[in-house]
Amino acid sequence: MLRKSIVLLMVLLLAFSFACKPKAEEPAVAEVTPTLAPTMEPAALDKDLAILYTNDVHCAVDSGIGYAGVAALKQQLLDDGCYVALVDVGDAVQGDAIGTLSKGSYIIDIMNEVGYDVATIGNHEFDYGMNRFFELRDMANFPYVSANFVDLASGAPVLEPYTILTFNGVKVAFVGVSTPFTITSSTPAYFQDANGNFIYGFSQANGPEAFYAVVQAAVDSAAAEGADYVIALTHLGIDASNSPYTSSELIENTTDIDIVIDGHSHSVIECERVKNKDGTRVLLTQTGTKLESVGMAYITKDGSLSTGLISDFAEKDADTEAFIAQIQAQFEELLNEVVASSDVDLVIFEPGTDPAVRIVRNAETNLGDLCADAYRYISGADVAFVNGGGVRTNIDSGEITYGEIIKVHPFGNMLCMVEATGQEILDALEMGARAVPEENGGFLQVSGLTYEIHTYVPSSVTLDENGLFVSVDGEYRVKNVMIGGEPLDPAKTYTLACHDYLLKNAGDGYTMFQDNNFLLDSIMIDNQVLINYIVDGLNGVVGADYAEPHGQGRIIAVETMP
Template sequence: MLSYSYQIFQRGGIIMKYNLKKYLSLMTAIFLVLLLLPIRVWASTPISILYTNDVHCGLEGYSKLAAYRQSLTDAGISTVLVDAGDHVQGELIGTMDQGESIIDIMNQMNYDYAVPGNHEFDYKVPQFLSLMNRATFKYLSANFKHADGTDIMDAYAIKEIDGHKIGFVGICTPESYTKSTPVYFQDASGNYVYTFSEDTFYATIQAAVDAAKAAGAEAIVAIGHTGMDGSTEEWTTKAIIENTNGIDAYIDGHSHEVSAGPDYTHMENGVLQHYSFFNKDGKQVFYTQTGTKLKNFGELKIKFTPTVQVTSVMHSVADLTDKDSTIEALITNARQREIAFSGTEIGTSEVKLFAKDDDGTWLVRHQETNLGDYNADAYLWRTGADIALMNAGGVRTNVNVGTVTKKDLISVNPWMNQVGVIEATGQTILDALEHGARFYPNNNGGYLQVAGLTYEINTKVTTSPVVEDSKGSFLSVDPTKPRRVQNVLVCGEPIDPNRTYRVAGTFYILQYSGDGMSMFKNCPVVSGDYPPDAEVLIEYMTQKLNGVISAEAYGNKDGNGRIKVVDENRFVEVERVEPTHSAPGYIKYVCEIDGTEKYEELAKLEYRFLEGENGEWAGTDDVLKFRIDGDETDLQNVLVDGVLLTRGTQYTVRHGSTIIELTPSYLQTLSVGSHTMTVVYTNGSVSTTFSVRRAVVGSGRTVATSDNSRVQMWSIACMIALMSLLVSAYYRIKKA
């Protein structure tokens, strides 16, 4: 028992003493009071940030998300709900009222923050600004501004939860210029009046992060619609993280990929690869994205210990059962309005038409598909153009086997983009195809599906030669680099770069430079008097296909072979050495893609007769002339029937290649019939046959001597036979 006094300090000679027992009692009381105060508890329950991205009017998951959020609230867990863009577009319900129904549902869900994705601008900027005012949640973007640099919305927001301040920074992709429609961001004169700060991209984002920290944020969560696979490299989330610091977690969108975190996960050659992203200070930044169509939603859990600790859970909507009845009623009402608008059955499909694979990954953005063919075929049929082009980003969803309604085809092309025809040169079309293939094999909304035309993409060309401006629009094709697109055929014939073709498509790419297709913007318009895109798809099915999408026409998931991918060298001739009679020649080729060289040997030239081959001598005083393509100085010998001839008497030689003339005096010594002459050079020989025949009777010419000898011999033989007969007859008479 402690009852003694303890001296704790002394001042001015006065000694102050405290009873230790009283001191301890006082400390205990103070401690108990502190326990009752609302102080930060570092080992608290994590704060849950629920997040969605690229919902694209996939309403059905919202009611389950709302129910799950309520369950966290009931458990005493604080929540924040955010969206990383592309929510108001993608299906008919979005098109019908230009996103208002989606905003109303998100308001009822009590979203806290959202970032505009590129498709938030598809109904034009004024409509997006109207939706932003309609929203009860706050849109954030550090980099979407007026062209003069003034803000359109807040760059960041700070939310205080459980005594901690979390900063949320919004980031939009500069691809919005081309992944929406460039003219939407311009005035009537074509000047850009809005900017995505692409020239100061990283610095603008860093400034927002720094401002949020200066305002007291203890953790920074970026909500970005920037993406990875298929995104412009310098605007990818990876590039943003590597060129900034201060971001603790990055909720991503745009590329429709699923990554639970902390790493970016990507399927490569059937193997799931993991990539960690580090900021410019070398610190790993937590990365996550939920995919698309609200098949999943994420739950980012932040805990202060006191350092920021981040984990996450990816929730599959299909695995959840509870639904919020209020949200479910809103969804049901929206779908009923869709059906009333477009539920009419228009036919059947014998096959599934693919925009996405069965696992939800894009197909149409990096390869030909039967739905891409269907779209392009519809445009070609309706317009009667030479070719049709369909940007893959305009093909939004699959068409399933069975009954097809208007809604099904409107959901494929939900844009209501005007279909039209322009005139473009073959070279302009080649540039468009090259621009569309610039990101291959990555997904790209500008990848072109075609009709009336076929082309190849050569993957041996690993770097695209396309030159773009700072906003991602086409400028040119670098003439010093090989093109990826080759063997382009229009109706089976090689495309003529100088010829003018009629090109069908939507004005999104043919007039408004959508997906960066600015090469078409000055092409003359032949006609724009056609229905919008979805109506053309409907007319094609009902009028051309008589209501049946057949397996015969569209049964191949990978299309009808209009786009082929090859991996081959493309050689060009750079040197040629012609062969001679003395030596072979060669052709040197160099692959314009990777510099590989190859040689083709040209065989040494064979001697050949230029004149007199298979000639005939008729017993005249004329020579029998032969001309051979050899140099007379290389001539060695001339043989007839293997017998060496004497130059000067039996034949003569003249210049002019090699001219050999067999003399009449020699020819007269040859028998009637066929003979073989062989001409021998220092480096080869050549042979031909010629014939000798009798002279015409009465011509006054002397026949060949060998013929006279034969006549004389036959005459003598006949005389001997006749004398033998006479002698035999004489002896028979005498005996008689």
């Protein structure tokens, strides 16, 4: 039955470009012209090519289809007589305890076992530091590619811009493209030297046109090398907050890419057809996140292209299952240790939504309150911040294990406390609120203060070319800030607790605290901060004070002018 379902998907892909939704005036078949080397006759496949793809797995090694399912699917396609390539589009090594405890190496081991052929980098590939990223790259049995991850001193790509796989003489190029917002979506200090000068970039300094040109140059180089097809592996996403560097905008400003396999926004896109700079339709696809589905791009012997998603596949490769089980056994006992309990559900998603709607990046939640309270309790600060992007998953009521805490705070950030003026705190709140009601990983959950976001006021935050805070040049949408029950005093000095990612390393673009006086410097890892607060501050139980999913009224959105 399982094999029949895959065969049926292949038939659908062949017949009408599965999941493409054509406009009324367009034919149902996605007609895409492959990129051909300029002076060569096109080579021909002697059997169909299936390109399996994953994105934003975030350490979910056995959820959804799971890596053992990916391995089984790959083998089934090989047994059915197809050529098969397996690619990943970034954010694989971070997101759960299996990544945190091994600093990514367990994930690379599993990807090697499954047999990946090529990958591009997401912003979270850098979460364990630049040196560790290079170590992980060297551990991989497959190349990481990125056309726009560059050494600023030389201007040269840090990684190969693309790799070419050959099937019966047919050359398929895989061009890597990384989000230009990687620096602020990871830890800016990792891309700087010891003096705070940026030494790595993502072709963002000169604006979107320069970025598109860098990608186009890689595509042209691959075509000149004889590529018959060009597949872009893009960790860009489709969210408005990623503009002007979304995958759709990349397609619209380039030529000669046949398929864009995307990531970063966790979007489910079976197949969209986006016009490129020449008006040719390019297929765009993305699988969502955490192996809830696996993508398959299909190139037939006659050159037809199509994409689709596979989510109903239960078969597992026994060797891969055993390999993952062996790794999991190494830290299972630690993860299952009960460290506290909760009488209430603690959330980052809107309760009752299906699919789940994340709210921790644009509104207050009870888990956001709890995490911020933990920083303030441990440090004794007047005020504490936690970025919404650093609070990663719900905690259900009942026993809380160490593994669950790591899932909430998987990054290994360290508690710090600084002296900060009221004006710096106000600027930080404005920076975090600039995208509301849209999501922003830098949205601030708070403790020790309350504030309003007047969303009818356009954001006047100015960022530099790296996405770092420069200034607020107009009316503040953040108003009525109260600290300890008193109005914020811009000239007063307060103590502010958060983590090194935001205070020291300009994470999410917060530059205003880097030169401040640090009263506490990297004293405790984030997950231990949360555990200690629940155990010592709450006597081991998260109680009724945190019962309301939308928090305690610390952050109020005002949508219309009073």
